[in-house]
Amino acid sequence: MVNEKIQKALNDQIQAELHSSYLYLSMCAYFESLSLEGCGHWMKIQAQEELMHGLKIYDYMILSGSRVLLQPVEGPATTWDTPLAAFEAALKHEQYMTKRCNELASLAIAEKDHATNNMMQWFVTEQVEEEANVESIVSKLKLMGKDGPGLYMMDRELASRAAPTVAPAAE
Numbered sequence: 683m684v685n686e687k688i689q690k691a692l693n694d695q696i697q698a699e700l701h702s703s704y705l706y707l708s709m710c711a712y713f714e715s716l717s718l719e720g721c722g723h724w725m726k727i728q729a730q731e732e733l734m735h736g737l738k739i740y741d742y743m744i745l746s747g748s749r750v751l752l753q754p755v756e757g758p759a760t761t762w763d764t765p766l767a768a769f770e771a772a773l774k775h776e777q778y779m780t781k782r783c784n785e786l787a788s789l790a791i792a793e794k795d796h797a798t799n800n801m802m803q804w805f806v807t808e809q810v811e812e813e814a815n816v817e818s819i820v821s822k823l824k825l826m827g828k829d830g831p832g833l834y835m836m837d838r839e840l841a842s843r844a845a846p847t848v849a850p851a852a853e
């Protein structure tokens with residue numbers, strides 16, 4: 683059984699993951715508007731992953747007899763100055779999510795809730811990959827500068843991102 687404090691934090695984290703999903707879907711729409719379908723595809727997969735993150739916490743809460751209380755999801759930004767600016771915003775967002783995951787794990791440790799801490803460790807590890815993935819794209823876009831053919835090649839590369847696999851609560 684998860685205590686009230688942790689239940690509140692987990693409900694807040696579901697909201698944050700769903701907001702992440704909404705943000706990346708918005709970035710997808712932005713890239714589609716620029717005919718950068720590869721970047722859009724990458725962001726759509728990112729949006730699906732974030733929804734799965736929310737569901738992973740949802741499933742864990744149900745499994746542990748907690749009460750899921752869904753909260754309003756804030757509207758995302760809808761436009762960015764450049765493709766690089768969008769990916770930089772994504773990186774900043776992932777850094778924020780890493781901070782949230784670390785804080786939730788710390789709270790679970792402080793509350794001696796080992797099961798929740800264990801579940802959150804999956805997210806802590808996942809965030810290392812999440813940040814690295816976006817960081818690599820940001821670095822390449824910076825190298826390219828305003829190089830149109832480079833951006834075209836990059837768009838083609840991002841088009842090959844595979845769909846996410848299901849991450850069950852018990853994993």
Ligand SMILES: [Fe+2]
Binds near residue numbers: 731732
């Ligand atoms: Fe996430």
Ligand SMILES: [Fe+2]
Binds near residue numbers: 702732776779812
């Ligand atoms: Fe993420």
